[in-house]
Amino acid sequence: GAGVSQTPSNKVTEKGKYVELRCDPISGHTALYWYRQSLGQGPEFLIYFQGTGAADDSGLPNDRFFAVRPEGSVSTLKIQRTERGDSAVYLCASSFQRGGHGGELFFGEGSRLTVL
């Protein structure tokens, strides 16, 4: 497809379980971002990849959160020992821009995570 694809669109899990959320960016986009959005709030930055490397993971809330992008395309956000407070919509975005003024981010529709 032409846009950013995120799977699953919905994930319900139990407290303490492990989850993986996948992002397939637009082909050729080198920059990839993960954001988290809680109800009624704006998206909150989690991590930024430039190519395969995590250039900025300052937004990850704690060490239960981890993300990879091994081949510089698809990225997986991994959450260990999930907690109810992790419930949110996880958004992925990609971009052509490496530096400059940031350019336009193309967002996926998000993965809604519910931790029971």
Added chain:
Amino acid sequence: LAKTTQPISMDSYEGQEVNITCSHNNIATNDYITWYQQFPSQGPRFIIQGYKTKVTNEVASLFIPADRKSSTLSLPRVSLSDTAVYYCLVGAYSGAGSYQLTFGKGTKLSVIP
């Protein structure tokens, strides 16, 4: 990171021009101003970006005064489909080199028939 302040909500009738103003008093010299639109259950969508003066595209205009401490998004002749949350962002480089966009709570625009 520059902080932005915008109204929590606005109402407008169909066909009217809507202006949403955002303040960003501590904007840095290299920062650009970007606006995104978000519909329920969708990711944000880029509307417009500018650095100074005026920028116009097919959907909106962005007015930025000389001091760049505020900006105004102008939507001409809104329709019901423009009902959404609008975010004003000022980008900044983080210490790790990424261009980090910080979203606030946005402005919820409701267009009334």
